[in-house]
Amino acid sequence: MINSPNPKLSPEKYARLKAEAQAPYKGFRKFIYLGLGASGLIGAMIFFLQLLAGRGSITGLSNFALQVGVVALMIWLFRRESD
Secondary structure (H helix, E strand, O other), rough: OOOOOOOOOHHHHHHHHHHHHHOOOOOHHHHHHHHHHHHHHHHHHHHHHHHHOOOOHHHHHHHHHHHHHHHHHHHHHHHHHHH
């Protein structure tokens, strides 16, 4: 039978392989989301500090908003991936 697990595999290993087949590269995607979120957070902190120092302009404010949006998107994708 195709749907029955291989008798040589333990039930735990079979369940892990089945979960990986249903959602391939899940761990890798979560790692990418964390990396991009951290990058966006660093960028947001830099633009925020520039705004506080008075060096900010409309461009600085828009860049800050973009970085905050990237962080929010990565948080949303990470939470969606975890469910």
